Amino acid sequence: MKKRIHDIELFLKYPHEVQRELLKKLVTEAKHTEFGKKYGFKDISNYEEFKNRVPVHSYEQLFPYIERLMKGEQNILWPSEITWFAKSSGTTNARSKFIPVSQEALEDCHFKGGKDLISLYVNSNPETRMFTGKGLTIGGSHQINEFSPDSNSFYGDVSAVIMKNLPIWAQFIRTPKLEVALMDKWEEKIEKMAMITSEENVTNLVGVPTWTILLIQKVLALKGTNNILDIWPNLEVFFHGAVSFTPYRELFNKLIPSSGMNYWETYNASEGFFGIQDVANSDDLLLMLDYGIFYEFIPYDQHDEEHPDTLTLDQVEIGKNYALLITTNAGLWRYKIGDTIKFTSLSPYRIKISGRTKHFINAFGEELIIENAEKAITIACENTGAIIDNYTAAPIYFDEGSKGGHEWVIEFKQSPSDLDTFSQLLDENLRKINSDYDAKRYKDMALVMPVVHDVPEGTFYNWMKKRGKLGGQNKVPRLSNNREHIDSLLEMISSTQV
Template sequence: MSIKSLIAKQFAKYIHYKTQKWATNPVATQQKVFQDLIRQAKSTQFGQDHHFDQIHTFEDFAQRVPVRDYEALRPYIDRVVKGEENILWKGKPIYFAKTSGTTSGAKYIPLTKESMPFHIEAARNAILSYINETGKADFVNGKMIFLQGSPILEEKNGIKLGRLSGIVAHYVPKYLQKNRMPSWETNCIEDWETKVEAIVEETFPENMTVISGIPSWVQMYFEKLKEKANKPVGEIFKNFNLFIYGGVNYEPYRAKFENLIGRKVDAIELFPASEGFFAYQDSQKEKGMLLLLNSGIFYEFIKADEFFTENPRRYTIGEVERGINYVLILSTNAGLWGYNIGDTIQFTSLEPYRVIVSGRIKHYISAFGEHVIGKEVESALQEAMIGTSVRVNEFTVAPQINPSQGLPYHEWFIEFENEPDDLEAFALQLDQAMRKQNVYYDDLISGHVLRTLVISKVAKNGFQNYMKSIGKLGGQNKLPRLANDRKIADFFTNQ
C-alpha cells in the first residue's frame, strides 16, 4: 500500500467520525443551520424586507418568507448581478454560476465565500466515505478524470461567472493536481465533440482509475475510446474501478456501461447543483444518498401532490416520511430563501436521512391526471429490460393527446443500443411495468381513456443531435426524461 493510499484511509476515518456526529443529530443540526442563516442575513435587504429580526422559529420564517422559484426571486438577484452589496447575503458573491433556464433565459446563481467550500468538501467526502466503507484506496495513485464545463470565467460587474463545474475546477486540491485529467488546455475547449476527442487522445495511454461525469456524456467518451481501441474500456484502463456520477439516474445506463466497460465497476452517486451540493452516496449497500444537513443549507419539503394547491404545508427534516414525493425547498448561505430548485426527492431512510432524486416538479406527464414522474418511467424501463438483451442509450416520454386514430397514449422515444426482438411485445411489458408504478395510469388504461404506450425508435446519436440543436450538447446539460408537452417529441416526429 502506498503512503498516499494509507493517508487517504486515515483521513477517511476522520471524516466518517465527523459525519456521524451531525448525521445522528439531524434536527439539532438543521436548527443550528437555520439560526446561523437568519442571524447572518438580518441586515441584508432581503432580511430587512422580510423582518428577519422578528424570526425566532421556523413557523415565523414560513409566515414571512414565501416559497419562490428563480423568476420570483429575480428582482433581488438582478440587483446582485448589477453589483449591489448586502442584498440576499452579506457583501457580494464571489461567483455566479451561470445556467440556462427553460423559462428564465440565463440564470445567475450566486456563490459566496461561505457556500463555495461546501461544494468542494462534499465531493471530497463522497470519495472518502467510499474509502472508509470499502477499504479501497489504491485508486488515489492513478489518474482521475472529471468531465466538466470549461474553467474559463467571464466577469460581470466585478464578479466572475461561469458554469459551476468550470468554477469548481479552480478549486482542485494541490494533492490531486498531478492526478487530475484532462489538461487545463483541453478542459478549456468549448465545443463538446471536439473536447471529447481531445480527452480520448490525452487519456488513452494513462492509468485511469476514476472517471466522473453525467452518464450520457461519459457514455460518449466510452464509445469513442472503444472505437479507437476496438476493445472494452475496462481493458484499456485495467485499473479503472470507480465511476462517480450525478445529475441523472444511472440505472437506465448501467447495462450499456457494463457492456462498454466489459465488467462491473463500483459507482458513487452525487446530488450537486449550482444552488448547493445536497447529498452523496455514503454506502455501497444502502439505497439513496446521505442528505447533507450541515452544509449551510436549511431544507424544507412540500408534498409534490400538494405543491400546486394554495398554501401547501412546508415540512422540516424531523417531519418527513419515507417513500413520499417531496419538492425540495432551500434556504442557503449563498442567499437563496425559500427557494424552489425544481427537484423532487423521496426519502429511502430516516436514520440517517437518505434520499433519491425522483424527478422535476415541472417534468411530468399529467395530460389526463396521471401525474407520471421521472422515477416511475425509469423504474418501469428498468423492470421491462430484466431478463432481456435490450440495452437503451437514451429515452424520453411525451403524451400524444390527438392521435390520427384511436385513443390517446404515452409515446416513448427510445434510442436502443440493442433492440428487442419483438418491439410490440416489449412495449406491452413496459406498459405493464408502468401500470405497476402509477395507479392513475393503470386506471386510465383500464378505463379505456388511454391505450397502451407506443415506442418510437430514435436513430443512433439522435438525442445528441437534439441536444446539439438546442445548444446544450455536453457539460452539465441533461435531457428531460419526460414532459407534459411535445416540444422534444416534435423534433423527432418532424424529421
C-alpha cells in the same frame, strides 16, 4: 478522512439540532442584507417565525435580486461578495437559470461534498487504490458575466465553477488539464480529452452518465479495443450524478466488464450538494445536513400552490413524495429547486430522487414521474435484452375521433428482441407502478397503448447539438407535459430520413 467520518456521524446522531443551528446561523449572517432587512431577519429567533415571515420562492420570484447581483450589486441576498454564478441547463423551462455561488457555498458545500464523497467511498472500500492514478472529470465551461463585463464576475456550468476554483493540490490528481476540461466547444473537447486521458492511469471517473459514455466510446475507438480496461486497467469507480443511473447500468457493465467496478452516486446541482451514497451497492443517498443548506419539504400534491404547507426534517415520512425546498449559504431563501425526493430511511435520513416538479407527464391525470418511467423501462429492457442509451416521452393529446396516449422516442445501444413486446412490457409495468396511469389505461378509456419509436444511434446527440445543448450539464428532458421537445426531435428525424 477519518476525522470527517466522525463529523458525519455527529450529524447522523443529532440531525434536528444541526439543522436548527444552521438556520439560526444563516438568518443571523444575512440580517443586514437587503433581503434580510426586508423580512426582518434580526427579529427571527425560530423556524416558525422564519416560515411565517419569509415566503416560498420560485426562481422567477428570486430573479430580480439575482439580476442585480449579476449587474455588480452586492449584499442583496447574501453578505459576502458574489462573483460566480452557476448556469443551469434549463431542463425545467426553456430559459437558463443563474444561481449565485458564494465563497461559503464553494467551501462548505460543493468542495465539502466532493471531499465527503471520497471519504465515504474510502470508508466503505479501505483497500482502494484510486489514489495511485488520476480522476477523469468531465466538466462544463465558463465565461465572463456578460451582464456586467467590468464586475470581474463569471458564470458557467456548476462543474466548471467548481473546477475553476479548486485548490491547486486538487489539480494534480485529476485529468485532463483545466484548459481542456473547461473548453466550450464540446465536440473538440471530447476529442482532446480522449487523446489525453487514453495515455493516463485513470482510476476513477466523475461525471454525468450520458457524456461519460460518449467519452469512453471515443477512447475505445481511438485505441481500437472494446474493453476500456485494456486502456485503464486500474479503473475502479465511477462517481456519477445528475440523471438516474438505472437505465445506463447494463451499458456500463458492457463498457467496463469488471466485477470489481464500483458505482457511487451523488445528488448535486447548481444550487448545492445534497446527497451522497454512503453504502456500497445501494441507490439510497445520505442527506448531508451540515453543508450550509437548511431543508424544508412540500407534500407533492401542494408543490405548485402559492402557499403550500412546509415540513421540516422531523416531520417527514418514509415513501411519500416531497418537493425540495432549500435555504442556502449563497442567498437562496426558501427556494423551490424543482426536484422531488422520497425518504427511504429516517435514521439516518436517506433519500431517493423521484423526479422533478416540472419534469412529468400529467396531461390526463396520470401523474407519471421519472421514477415510474425508469422502473418500467428497466424491466422492459431486462426482459427483451435491450440496452438503452437515451429517451424522452410526451403526451399524445386527444383529437377528434382518437384517444390520448404517450409517445416515446428511445435510442437503444442494443435494440429489444421485439419492439412490440418492449412496448407492451413498458405499458404493463407503468400500470403496475402508477395507479393513476393504470386507471386512465383501463379498457383504453382515456389512454391507449404507448407509441414507441426505436431511433438510430446518435439521434439524441445530433438533436442536442442542433439545440446548442451539448455539454456535461445539459440533460435530455426525460418527460415533458407538452410536445415541444418530442415534436422537435421527430421533425429532425423525419427531415434526416427524407
